[in-house]
Amino acid sequence: QTIAAIEASQPTINAFTHVAGDSAMAAAERVDADRKAGRTLGPLAGLPVAIKDVLCTSDMPTTCSSEMLRGFVPPYNATVVSKLTAAGAIVIGKTNMDEFAMGASTETSAMGVTRNPWDEARTPGGSSGGAAAAVACGAVSLSIGTDTGGSIRQPAAFCGITGLKPTYGRCSRYGLVAFASSLDQAGPMGWSVDDVAIGLQAMAGYDPADSTSVDHPVPDYRAVLQSTDLRGLKIGVLRDSINQDGVSDAVRRSVEDAERVFQELGAEIVEISLQHSPYWVPTYYVIAPCEASSNLSRFDGAHYGHRAMRAADAVDEGEGVMGPLETMYRTSRAAGFGSEVKRRIIVGTYALSAGYYDAYYNQALKVRRLIRGDYDAAFDQADLLLGPVTPSPAFRLGENVDDPIAMYLCDLFTVGANLAGVPAISLPGGLDDQGLPVGIQLQGPVMEESRLLFAGGAFQ
Numbered sequence: 019q020t021i022a023a024i025e026a027s028q029p030t031i032n033a034f035t036h037v038a039g040d041s042a043m044a045a046a047e048r049v050d051a052d053r054k055a056g057r058t059l060g061p062l063a064g065l066p067v068a069i070k071d072v073l074c075t076s077d078m079p080t081t082c083s084s085e086m087l088r089g090f091v092p093p094y095n096a097t098v099v100s101k102l103t104a105a106g107a108i109v110i111g112k113t114n115m116d117e118f119a120m121g122a123s124t125e126t127s128a129m130g131v132t133r134n135p136w137d138e139a140r141t142p143g144g145s146s147g148g149a150a151a152a153v154a155c156g157a158v159s160l161s162i163g164t165d166t167g168g169s170i171r172q173p174a175a176f177c178g179i180t181g182l183k184p185t186y187g188r189c190s191r192y193g194l195v196a197f198a199s200s201l202d203q204a205g206p207m208g209w210s211v212d213d214v215a216i217g218l219q220a221m222a223g224y225d226p227a228d229s230t231s232v233d234h235p236v237p238d239y240r241a242v243l244q245s246t247d248l249r250g251l252k253i254g255v256l257r258d259s260i261n262q263d264g265v266s267d268a269v270r271r272s273v274e275d276a277e278r279v280f281q282e283l284g285a286e287i288v289e290i291s292l293q294h295s296p297y298w299v300p301t302y303y304v305i306a307p308c309e310a311s312s313n314l315s316r317f318d319g320a321h322y323g324h325r326a327m328r329a330a331d332a333v334d335e336g337e338g339v340m341g342p343l344e345t346m347y348r349t350s351r352a353a354g355f356g357s358e359v360k361r362r363i364i365v366g367t368y369a370l371s372a373g374y375y376d377a378y379y380n381q382a383l384k385v386r387r388l389i390r391g392d393y394d395a396a397f398d399q400a401d402l403l404l405g406p407v408t409p410s411p412a413f414r415l416g417e418n419v420d421d422p423i424a425m426y427l428c429d430l431f432t433v434g435a436n437l438a439g440v441p442a443i444s445l446p447g448g449l450d451d452q453g454l455p456v457g458i459q460l461q462g463p464v465m466e467e468s469r470l471l472f473a474g475g476a477f478q
C-alpha cells in the first residue's frame with residue numbers, strides 16, 4: 019500500500035530517490051511471520067519509514083542526491099537506520115534532498131526537484147525536502163531527516179508537518195554522510211508530535227562508533243504526551259525575531275497565536291532576546307563551509323565517488339604540469355559536484371587557508387561561543403524558547419535559485435540551535451491566507467527533547 023502511494027506521488031512530487039521493492043516486502047513478511055508465531059514485536063513493527071538519502075543503507079543506494087555518489091550502495095547501515103529496523107521499522111525508500119544537504123529548497127538535487135504537496139509550484143523546503151514531502155503527501159507517517167542548519171525544521175514548516183532536531187550527540191552520526199560534522203544531527207519528521215516521539219525513541223542513544231554521541235539515558239519520550247497541563251512551564255518568546263524586517267505577517271501571527279495557546283494551557287510567557295542572533299547566519303556560513311570543504315575532500319574519484327574515466331573529459335586550462343592522478347581528481351570533482359557544493363568548497367577552503375584562518379574560521383568559533391552563552395543565559399530565565407522557523411511560508415520553485423544570499427537567509431531562525439547544539443522542534447502553526455502552512459519553533463536546553471515533545475504535544 020505504501021509503495022503504491024509513493025509510486026502514485028512520484029511523477030508530481032518526486033519525494034524519493036529510491037523506492038524499496040523486495041527488501042521492504044521481505045522485511046514486512048518477517049514481521050508478519052513473527053506476529054503469527056507470537057514472537058515479541060518491536061515498537062515500530064511493520065511501520066514504513068522513509069530515510070533521507072544522506073544516511074547509509076546497505077541494501078539500497080545512498081547518493082546524497084549527487085552525481086558524485088549516483089548508484090553507490092554502502093557496505094553498512096547508519097546506526098540510526100539499524101536502530102529503526104531493530105525496532106521493527108521497514109525502510110520503504112530513500113528521500114530526495116539538496117545535494118550533500120546544502121540548500122534550503124531541494125533544488126540543488128541531482129535527482130530533480132521535489133515539489134511541495136500543498137502547492138506543486140512551490141518548494142517543500144530543504145535540505146530534507148523529500149523527507150518532508152513524503153510525510154505531507156501521506157505516503158508515510160514518519161521519515162528521517164538531518165539538520166545541519168535547519169534542514170529538518172524548515173521543510174517541516176513548509177510542508178505542515180512536525181520535525182525535531184535533537185541535541186547534538188543525542189543520535190549517532192555513524193553512517194550519516196558528513197556535511198558539517200560539528201552541526202549535523204539526524205532526527206524524526208512526522209504527521210504529529212507522537213510520530214516524532216516514537217521515531218526519536220528508536221533512534222536516540224549512545225553509539226561507541228560515534229565519538230561525539232553522548233552517553234546519556236534515553237527517557238520514555240511518549241510518557242510526556244499524556245498531559246496538556248503546562249502550568250509551571252516558562253516559555254520565552256523571541257520577540258525580536260518576529261518583529262524583524264522581512265518576516266511575513268502570517269509568520270508573526272502564527273507565533274503570536276501560539277503564544278496565546280501556550281498561555282491558555284497554563285504556561286507563563288516571558289520575553290527573551292538572544293543577543294548575538296544577528297551573527298547566526300554569518301557564523302554558520304563560515305563554519306559549515308569550512309567543515310564541508312574538509313569532509314568533501316574524500317570524494318576524489320579514488321577513495322570515494324564518481325571517477326571521470328577519460329583525461330580528455332578534463333577542461334583543458336593549459337595546466338600541463340598536472341599528472342594523470344591530479345587530472346583524475348580534478349575532472350572527477352568537476353563532473354561529480356553541483357555548483358552549490360562547489361561554492362561551499364571554495365568558500366570553506368578560502369576561509370581555512372593560512373592567511374585567512376584567524377580572520378574567518380577562528381573568529382567564527384569565538385562568535386559561536388558567544389551564541390552558546392546566550393542560550394545558556396536564556397535557559398536560566400525560561401524553560402523553552404518560542405519563535406518562528408522561517409521568515410515566510412514556502413516560496414516558489416526557482417525564486418531563490420540564482421541568489422545564494424536570499425537562500426541562506428531562509429536559515430535566519432534555525433542555525434542558532436545547531437551552533438549551540440540545542441534541540442528544537444518545528445510544529446504546524448496554522449495556514450496563511452493563501453492556505454500555505456506556517457511553522458512555529460520551540461527550542462530547549464541540551465538533552466531536553468522530552469520538554470519540547472511535552473509542550474508540542476499539548477499545543478498540537
Ligand code: GLN
Pocket residue numbers: 119120121122144145164165166167168169170197306429
Ligand atoms: N540551508 C542550510 C544550508 O544550506 C541548512 C542545511 C542543512 O541543515 N543541511 O546549509
